Amino acid sequence: MNEPTLETKQIFQGRVISVQVDTVRLPNGGTSTREIVRHPGAVAVLALLEGRLLVVEQYRKPLERMQVEIPAGKLEPGEDPQEAALRELEEETGYKARSIRHLRSFSTSPGFAEEVIHLYAADDLEPTEVHLDEDEFLTCEAITLEQAERFMEEGKIFDAKTVLAVYMWKQFVRTGQF
Known part of the structure; x- marks a missing residue:
């Protein structure tokens, strides 16, 4: 099971993190959004x-x-x-x-x-x-x-x-x- 990304919007880019909002396809065929914090580890x-x-x-x-x-x-x-x-x-x-x-x-x-x-x-x-x-x-x-x-x-x-x-x-x- 996975959630393929349909669209990504960059919301914030900082020194340590960035934030994006992805629109994803759900397993039942619907769509939803996912707020994701990107961090280098x-x-x-x-x-x-x-x-x-x-x-x-x-x-x-x-x-x-x-x-x-x-x-x-x-x-x-x-x-x-x-x-x-x-x-x-x-x-x-x-x-x-x-x-x-x-x-x-x-x-x-x-x-x-x-x-x-x-x-x-x-x-x-x-x-x-x-x-x-x-x-x-x-x-x-x-x-x-x-x-x-x-x-x-x-x-x-x-x-x-x-x-x-x-x-x-x-x-x-x-x-x-x-």
Whole structure:
């Protein structure tokens, strides 16, 4: 089953996303519209430093509050996700990973967006320098699993990528495998 596109109208083109409205043919022969957010994809890093999770705290305008999240960022056109993960980890936390591996890729909101996040695990970290983007204001810290679980209960950790990372970390602590 699919929904062939009959027409596409570009509604918005921004720095990070674009929005389009597609007219589609439904399986029953009728038509409908689909609002679609186009996004180049992103990476996120579950980085462990001496048994603690590296997180960044930053203000998230859509939620109008501070959030604690794992390091993450948008993919540049044609950029290799693993290279992007290494770049974002270093830029946001000031740590380089000597070891990194892909854990999962997942869709964030398949009902209206095409964004896919590639989640990596990084360890064997060495300190370097933080290189934040000019419009990026965040702080980095290393938290315990207990702190991460408490932050989820309190709503400080609220985004899907970080919640998934915390549960994967918890599984790793229990089983030795992600």
